[in-house]
Every structure is written in structure tokens, then in C-alpha cells.
Amino acid sequence: MKKLKYLLFSVICMGCFSLIVSAAPSYSFNVSSASIENGKSVTASVTIRNAGSWHIKIISSGNTYGCSNEWSGENENGENGTKTFSTTCKASSLGTIAFTLSGDITDTSYSTINLSGSKSVNVREPAPASTINTLKKIEVEGYELTPEFSDDIFEYSVEVPSTVDKVKINTTKKDSKSSVEGDGEKEVVEGSNKFEIIVTAESGAKQTYVVIVNVKDNNPINVSVNGINYTIVKNSKNLEIPEGYVEEKITIDGVEVPAFKNELNNITLIALKDESGNTYFFKYNDGKYTKYISLQSNLNIFPQDIDSIPYKGFTKTTINIDGNEIVAFKYKDLNKYYIIYGMDLNTGNSTYYLYDVNNKTFQVFDEELFNELSNDSFYLYMLIGAGVLLLICIILVIWLGISKNKIIKRIKGLKKEEKNE
Numbered sequence: 001m002k003k004l005k006y007l008l009f010s011v012i013c014m015g016c017f018s019l020i021v022s023a024a025p026s027y028s029f030n031v032s033s034a035s036i037e038n039g040k041s042v043t044a045s046v047t048i049r050n051a052g053s054w055h056i057k058i059i060s061s062g063n064t065y066g067c068s069n070e071w072s073g074e075n076e077n078g079e080n081g082t083k084t085f086s087t088t089c090k091a092s093s094l095g096t097i098a099f100t101l102s103g104d105i106t107d108t109s110y111s112t113i114n115l116s117g118s119k120s121v122n123v124r125e126p127a128p129a130s131t132i133n134t135l136k137k138i139e140v141e142g143y144e145l146t147p148e149f150s151d152d153i154f155e156y157s158v159e160v161p162s163t164v165d166k167v168k169i170n171t172t173k174k175d176s177k178s179s180v181e182g183d184g185e186k187e188v189v190e191g192s193n194k195f196e197i198i199v200t201a202e203s204g205a206k207q208t209y210v211v212i213v214n215v216k217d218n219n220p221i222n223v224s225v226n227g228i229n230y231t232i233v234k235n236s237k238n239l240e241i242p243e244g245y246v247e248e249k250i251t252i253d254g255v256e257v258p259a260f261k262n263e264l265n266n267i268t269l270i271a272l273k274d275e276s277g278n279t280y281f282f283k284y285n286d287g288k289y290t291k292y293i294s295l296q297s298n299l300n301i302f303p304q305d306i307d308s309i310p311y312k313g314f315t316k317t318t319i320n321i322d323g324n325e326i327v328a329f330k331y332k333d334l335n336k337y338y339i340i341y342g343m344d345l346n347t348g349n350s351t352y353y354l355y356d357v358n359n360k361t362f363q364v365f366d367e368e369l370f371n372e373l374s375n376d377s378f379y380l381y382m383l384i385g386a387g388v389l390l391l392i393c394i395i396l397v398i399w400l401g402i403s404k405n406k407i408i409k410r411i412k413g414l415k416k417e418e419k420n421e
Contacts, residue, residue: 194277
């Protein structure tokens with residue numbers, strides 16, 4: 001009985017195997033999408049199964065630049081197999097792209113079937129780019145935002161203990177087509193740490209969210225510069241140190257803080273953070289702080305605030321250079337050039353510089369040339385004055401001459417009248 005079962009099972013398996021081996025060739029014809037935007041691409045593909053050789057053609061027509069193609073061949077191993085052939089078209093205008101399939105496939109037992117089929121793809125007007133550039137959610141893992149998140153509130157703060165040196169900012173987009181930068185894991189130091197999260201819509205419109213992470217500072221060093229309150233940064237790991245400066249330690253109010261020294265220009269910098277979490281470098285000298293500004297053009301100038309310059313005709317004013325308000329001196333009504341007093345950070349030398357507004361360049365102010373030009377102007381004015389005076393004298397002489405002739409003629413006329421009488 002058992003032998004009979006085994007025999008029956010073997011016959012069934014052999015029958016199934018025979019069916020598999022002798023399965024007829026088949027195919028399927030598809031497109032990647034039934035509707036696309038104008039200018040986009042679509043792919044038409046045919047998959048053949050249990051085929052040893054093939055002759056296939058896909059013809060495209062309609063609102064496309066064209067992508068017709070054909071394939072002929074056979075399996076190298078002489079057996080049946082499965083293969084896929086595809087062609088990709090780009091839409092050229094609104095309307096329809098049509099694909100037509102033709103040809104035949106043959107299996108190893110010379111069983112042949114013909115291929116046929118057609119597919120159409122609608123070409124539609126591109127949808128306008130999304131302008132959504134807001135977030136659905138912002139969170140700082142493990143901490144609570146103030147105020148509570150709302151997509152139309154763009155600044156938040158969070159308080160963390162002094163032991164925290166990293167936080168993770170997570171965001172959720174409102175629109176899947178937008179992009180986000182600025183989130184993720186962030187290093188923080190004592191005091192305010194400002195992070196900007198920029199959301200860019202598909203259209204390119206940007207929106208910035210600000211998250212300020214306040215790390216508790218148990219012993220802050222507060223300073224005031226020009227009426228603005230700052231806190232000295234006591235950890236340098238997140239600072240971008242200016243080129244040419246080397247970190248060292250100095251003591252302020254009994255606390256050791258990082259400072260940055262340049263041996264060439266003998267400037268020492270301290271990092272200060274304002275109440276909004278923005279960090280700036282200041283020149284530090286014996287308890288005095290001066291905001292460090294590096295005007296980089298053809299020269300690298302650190303401008304300095306002075307009240308006056310030893311040249312006549314100049315008035316003190318301020319100009320904007322690279323977003324910085326700089327003290328400068330303007331010559332009369334000339335708005336193209338200004339004199340600025342500053343230090344060349346590459347040499348450490350301080351002098352007067354002539355700043356060209358149009359070209360945004362500096363050059364050392366030539367005092368001798370300025371004086372010569374001033375003297376030349378004086379002589380020019382003298383010459384002009386003398387010329388005007390000479391012209392007036394000539395006019396007077398001519399007028400007097402004309403008047404004298406008139407008087408002589410009048411006298412002669414009177415004498416003639418007397419003689420006649």
C-alpha cells in the first residue's frame with residue numbers, strides 16, 4: 001500500500017514538472033503611469049516568459065519626442081527564460097502619448113505566439129509648485145518648547161540643565177514636497193544657543209524657524225558694550241575661530257575663559273553672546289571690549305572709531321560695509337570715496353585708508369597727494385578770481401571809452417550850434 005502511494009506521488013510530481021517544462025510562452029505589456037505632466041517621462045515595457053527567442057517592437061506616437069524601439073534575439077543557453085524590454089518617452093505637449101506593441105515570441109519547443117497591445121498616457125498641464133514652507137511640528141527631545149508650537153510662530157526657546165552638551169531637534173514637514181535643513185543633533189554650551197531651521201517650499205520660498213536652547217550657567221560673566229548686554233562664552237568648542245588666531249586662556253572676574261590671540265597684530269579676541277543667542281567676537285584690552293570687524297577686500301582692515309582726522313574739508317559720518325556700520329569721513333559732497341582709520345590685520349599697522357564705494361576696495365590714504373591737490377585748488381581759485389577781475393576792468397574800460405566818445409561828440413555839436421548862431 002505504501003509503495004502504491006509513493007508511486008502515485010511520483011507520477012503526480014512528474015506530471016507537474018512536465019506541465020512546468022512545457023508551459024506555453026506568455027507576455028505582459030504595461031506603462032509606468034497612465035497620466036504625466038508635460039515635460040515629464042513615461043516608460044512602456046513588455047515582459048516575456050517561457051521564451052527562447054523573440055522579435056518585439058514598441059512604437060510611440062502622439063504628444064512625445066518619440067521613443068520607438070525594437071528587439072530581436074534568443075537565449076544563449078538555449079533554454080526558455082523571462083526577459084523585460086522597455087523604452088522611455090518624454091512628453092512634448094499636452095494631449096496623449098500612444099504605445100503600440102507588436103512581434104512574436106517562441107519557446108524551445110517552437111511554440112510561437114504573436115504579441116499585440118496598445119497603451120495610452122494622458123499628458124496634463126504641470127501642477128503649480130507648492131508654496132507651503134511651514135512645519136507641522138518642532139520638538140527638542142526630552143524638553144518642552146516655549147511657547148507651544150504653532151506653524152505661524154517662528155521663534156521658540158527651551159531650558160536645559162548645565163550638564164547637557166547635546167540636544168536633538170526633530171521636525172515634521174507640513175508638505176512632503178518641501179525640504180528642511182538645520183534640524184538634527186546639536187552641540188550646546190552654557191548660555192544661549194541659537195539654531196535656525198530653514199524650510200524651503202517646492203516653489204523655492206523659504207521660512208526660518210529659530211530654536212534657542214538655554215543651557216543653565218551657574219556662574220555667568222555679564223558685560224555691557226554700548227548699552228547691549230552680553231555673556232562671555234566660556235566654552236570654545238562651537239566657535240569658528242578667525243584665521244590667524246590661536247586659542248589661549250585668560251582670567252576675567254576670577255574665571256578662566258577662552259581667548260584668541262594673533263601675535264602679528266597683537267589683538268586678543270573674546271567671544272560674547274547676546275540675549276538672543278548670537279555670538280560675536282570682541283577685541284579685549286584691559287577690561288575694554290570693541291566689536292571685532294574684519295573688512296575683507298583687497299586688504300583685511302579692522303576699522304577703528306575716531307572723532308576727527310587732521311585734514312580739512314572732511315566731516316564725520318557712518319557708512320555700511322558688508323552689513324556693518326563703520327565710522328568714516330566724507331569730503332564735502334563727494335559720495336564715492338571715504339577716509340577710514342583702521343588696522344591692516346595682516347601687518348598690524350594702523351593708518352588712514354581711502355575706501356572706494358563703487359569698487360569696495362581700500363588703499364592707503366596719500367596725504368601728500370591730497371595736500372598738493374588742495375594747494376592746486378587754491379591756486380586755481382586765485383587764477384579764476386584774477387581772471388574775473390581782469391574781465392571786469394576790461395568791461396569798465398570799454399564802457400568808459402564809449403561814454404567819452406559820446407561826451408566829445410556832444411561838445412562838438414554844441415560848438416557848431418554856437419558858431420552857426
